[in-house]
Amino acid sequence: MKITDVKELERISNEVRKSIIKQVYIAKSGHPGGSLSCADILTVLYFNQMNIDEKNPNSPLRDRFILSKGHCSPALYAVLSERGYFEKEKLKEFRSVRGNLQGHPDMNKVLGVDMTTGSLGQGLSAANGMALTSKLNHDGFRVYCLLGDGEIEEGQVWEAAMTSYKYKLDNLCVIVDNNNLQIDGNIENVKGLDNIEGKFKAFGFNTIVIDGNNIEQIINAFNTAKLTKGKPTAIIAKTTKGKGVSFMENEAGWHGKAPSEEEYNEAIEELKEVKK
Amino acid sequence: MLLVGKIPYASTFAVFAAGRAYDQIRNSICYPNLNVKICATHAGITVGEDGATHQMLEDISMMRTLPNMTVIVASDDVQTKWAVEEISKIKGPVYLRLSRMATPIIYNEAQKFEIGKAVQIGEGTDASIIATGDVVCEAIKAKEELEKQGINVRVIDVHTIKPIDKEMIVKCAKETKKIITIEDHSIIGGLGSAVCEVLAEEYPCKVTRMGINDQFGKSGKAEELLKYFKLTSEDIIVKIKEN
Numbered sequence: 001m002k003i004t005d006v007k008e009l010e011r012i013s014n015e016v017r018k019s020i021i022k023q024v025y026i027a028k029s030g031h032p033g034g035s036l037s038c039a040d041i042l043t044v045l046y047f048n049q050m051n052i053d054e055k056n057p058n059s060p061l062r063d064r065f066i067l068s069k070g071h072c073s074p075a076l077y078a079v080l081s082e083r084g085y086f087e088k089e090k091l092k093e094f095r096s097v098r099g100n101l102q103g104h105p106d107m108n109k110v111l112g113v114d115m116t117t118g119s120l121g122q123g124l125s126a127a128n129g130m131a132l133t134s135k136l137n138h139d140g141f142r143v144y145c146l147l148g149d150g151e152i153e154e155g156q157v158w159e160a161a162m163t164s165y166k167y168k169l170d171n172l173c174v175i176v177d178n179n180n181l182q183i184d185g186n187i188e189n190v191k192g193l194d195n196i197e198g199k200f201k202a203f204g205f206n207t208i209v210i211d212g213n214n215i216e217q218i219i220n221a222f223n224t225a226k227l228t229k230g231k232p233t234a235i236i237a238k239t240t241k242g243k244g245v246s247f248m249e250n251e252a253g254w255h256g257k258a259p260s261e262e263e264y265n266e267a268i269e270e271l272k273e274v275k276k
Numbered sequence: 277m278l279l280v281g282k283i284p285y286a287s288t289f290a291v292f293a294a295g296r297a298y299d300q301i302r303n304s305i306c307y308p309n310l311n312v313k314i315c316a317t318h319a320g321i322t323v324g325e326d327g328a329t330h331q332m333l334e335d336i337s338m339m340r341t342l343p344n345m346t347v348i349v350a351s352d353d354v355q356t357k358w359a360v361e362e363i364s365k366i367k368g369p370v371y372l373r374l375s376r377m378a379t380p381i382i383y384n385e386a387q388k389f390e391i392g393k394a395v396q397i398g399e400g401t402d403a404s405i406i407a408t409g410d411v412v413c414e415a416i417k418a419k420e421e422l423e424k425q426g427i428n429v430r431v432i433d434v435h436t437i438k439p440i441d442k443e444m445i446v447k448c449a450k451e452t453k454k455i456i457t458i459e460d461h462s463i464i465g466g467l468g469s470a471v472c473e474v475l476a477e478e479y480p481c482k483v484t485r486m487g488i489n490d491q492f493g494k495s496g497k498a499e500e501l502l503k504y505f506k507l508t509s510e511d512i513i514v515k516i517k518e519n
Contacts, residue, residue, distance in 0.1 A: 060281065107308050115279065116308035119299050126304060133282050
């Protein structure tokens with residue numbers, strides 16, 4: 001299933017947003033802000049880009065996706081259930097002792113999750129291993145790894161970036177969800193992450209800067225990454241934290257907080273129709 | 277890599293393998309139960325001159341507490357060769373602990389080992405010296421010296437710390453008058469603790485733990501440090517003759 005119609009992809013990403021809000025609301029905990037900012041990226045990956053088949057979920061040759069910013073699991077669970085990996089009914093069990101949808105993704109509990117994540121900064125290392133093996137075995141699959149912009153303050157990310165470059169992992173595509181906010185506030189104030197593109201460039205990556213909430217730009221970036229040979233690609237996706245829910249947008253306070261009933265209703269109302 | 281068909285073997289000094297990478301081992305290897313083999317070298321005080329920063333004395337403790345982890349400590353060249361290959365047959369994370377010091381070869385090439393089964397050396401009933409890693413040879417030296425003095429002990433080489441050989445430990449407690457454990461590791465959380473855990477539940481008795489007593493290491497030659505921290509065959513003999 002490859003959807004190329006941008007309008008249809010926008011409709012799906014809007015459904016993903018509703019699902020994120022609903023999961024976090026029912027669980028009364030979770031991370032809506034960063035999940036909403038990466039909803040469009042995950043929608044494009046799972047409905048337009050990745051070579052995957054929900055009917056053959058463990059195919060060794062499938063493309064892999066690692067949600068290194070594992071706290072944004074609601075976005076991953078939303079696209080997986082939307083794609084048919086599991087029943088949407090299960091989403092009600094997000095973060096619940098009754099179910100398998102852990103606060104952070106567990107590859108042994110949820111079909112479709114390619115790597116267990118949660119301790120920030122480790123996903124790119126796992127992605128390197130997968131991409132390297134794909135090359136060694138001539139398997140031809142691609143590996144996608146989504147990092148938070150706050151997450152790239154972790155030193156391990158840059159150790160891994162050197163490895164990606166060393167092995168010329170052109171089948172690896174890193175996406176930085178650059179929403180400018182982390183739990184403690186603006187990334188510039190917390191650590192001073194000036195010029196993310198320049199940093200990845202300096203580490204030998206092909207870099208592409210896009211509006212990460214624009215479906216067409218996301219598709220084009222992934223297509224360019226596929227054509228890039230000899231080095232890994234980093235897509236710096238400029239996004240809006242809380243995207244789609246006006247009162248959550250650009251508010252660090254919505255990093256890890258569940259909406260009240262009133263806020264939930266307001267959010268769902270805002271997401272009733274696809275915004276342009 | 278293992279998620280796509282290869283078995284990763286990672287190797288560095290134990291102080292970094294278990295210490296620096298603990299979070300990665302916990303969250304990205306043990307929790308997802310991935311088939312990664314960590315072969316940690318330079319464990320214990322026998323690293324020598326590099327001193328405390330490089331002498332890992334807490335790794336057995338940290339690694340054996342992790343769910344899904346198998347913990348192996350090799351005592352000589354033959355056992356090391358066996359372990360490196362054998363752990364590839366286990367499906368799941370393994371921590372293999374090796375030391376830097378050149379130790380005497382204990383086993384002949386035909387020796388059979390089995391993960392989870394300790395090796396019994398000798399049948400003595402005066403004491404059991406339960407040892408692991410690079411001090412197993414000290415235990416054997418002590419056994420040989422004691423024999424000359426008419427004291428008959430057995431040495432138990434616990435190469436698998438987890439899963440521990442409960443049966444062997446309980447058998448020794450029942451058959452011998454004394455239980456002494458020795459390890460090139462902190463006595464907190466290591467082999468000594470593992471043995472005490474078994475005996476406290478299965479066959480309560482006194483256990484004497486030899487090892488590093490809640491302190492950091494120091495610079496010096498490996499042999500000097502074994503003497504300094506009282507981990508030599510002479511120290512074992514003293515303990516056996518005590519009370």
